Amino acid sequence: MKWMELTSDDLGEACNQAQGVAMIPVGSLERHGPHLPLGCDAIIIDHVAEQIAAQEPIVVMPTIPYTFVAQCRYHPGAVHIQSDVLLEHLTCICDEIHRNGFSKIIMLHGHGGNVPMSQSILYHVLETGREYAVYSIPPFAGKMDEITPLLETEHYGHAGEMETSVALAVMPELIRLERTADKYWGPSGKSELDPKAVQTPVTWIAEWGEMVCGGPDQATIAKGRAILDLWIEGAVEVIRKVKSDEVVPEFMRRPTNHFTADNE
Numbered sequence: 001m002k003w004m005e006l007t008s009d010d011l012g013e014a015c016n017q018a019q020g021v022a023m024i025p026v027g028s029l030e031r032h033g034p035h036l037p038l039g040c041d042a043i044i045i046d047h048v049a050e051q052i053a054a055q056e057p058i059v060v061m062p063t064i065p066y067t068f069v070a071q072c073r074y075h076p077g078a079v080h081i082q083s084d085v086l087l088e089h090l091t092c093i094c095d096e097i098h099r100n101g102f103s104k105i106i107m108l109h110g111h112g113g114n115v116p117m118s119q120s121i122l123y124h125v126l127e128t129g130r131e132y133a134v135y136s137i138p139p140f141a142g143k144m145d146e147i148t149p150l151l152e153t154e155h156y157g158h159a160g161e162m163e164t165s166v167a168l169a170v171m172p173e174l175i176r177l178e179r180t181a182d183k184y185w186g187p188s189g190k191s192e193l194d195p196k197a198v199q200t201p202v203t204w205i206a207e208w209g210e211m212v213c214g215g216p217d218q219a220t221i222a223k224g225r226a227i228l229d230l231w232i233e234g235a236v237e238v239i240r241k242v243k244s245d246e247v248v249p250e251f252m253r254r255p256t257n258h259f260t261a262d263n264e
């Protein structure tokens, strides 16, 4: 059930069928090496959301391509939204979904760089006393332990073997795999700062200057399909638990003002 395709008259029934759960797929526009399209994360997460909705009733919002890609602006094609603007924008969307009758909202992430920003939204919703529950599903929906054994390269992340495999399964016509033949993009080793001990605004880009991790030429459609299956399975499992979850809604409704008439 896509919000964009439902009629106004049918939204209420769709909300009931989805048990009050709506999902926002969140992507990005940024370089993915020399071989993947700028909208890679948005195209993939749009596909993942559609497959999830085919398995589990949920109302899917339009995919958001404009997000937090500050570290990606050293290359052409990134469209970055300033973090305070993005926080307000996504919170407004959540408020509007809630005003239309939904009590639980899931952000489904295709771009790992949005996950810290997503944490800010969760806390913002909490600190400002919103009464709806928000959940954030990171890329690969908790299935990395099962995905890693499918991969052959040491570094396989952004635009590498893993993401290129998924892209091959979703949008083969947009992939320029010949540009990666026999190439391996390792970590730059430029910085002596250990990211486990200290983070900086450019921790990631300093290490992965070309925005490719490892050897994308090891990617295959078969690996991509297997990764997608696990990702979708993981997300469906989460959504089923979100539907029955009473812990987060109870906290969101619980008063935080302790100075009530009873204990005054």
Ligand SMILES: [Zn+2]
Pocket: 032, 040, 041, 110, 111, 158, 159, 163
């Ligand atoms: Zn990506």
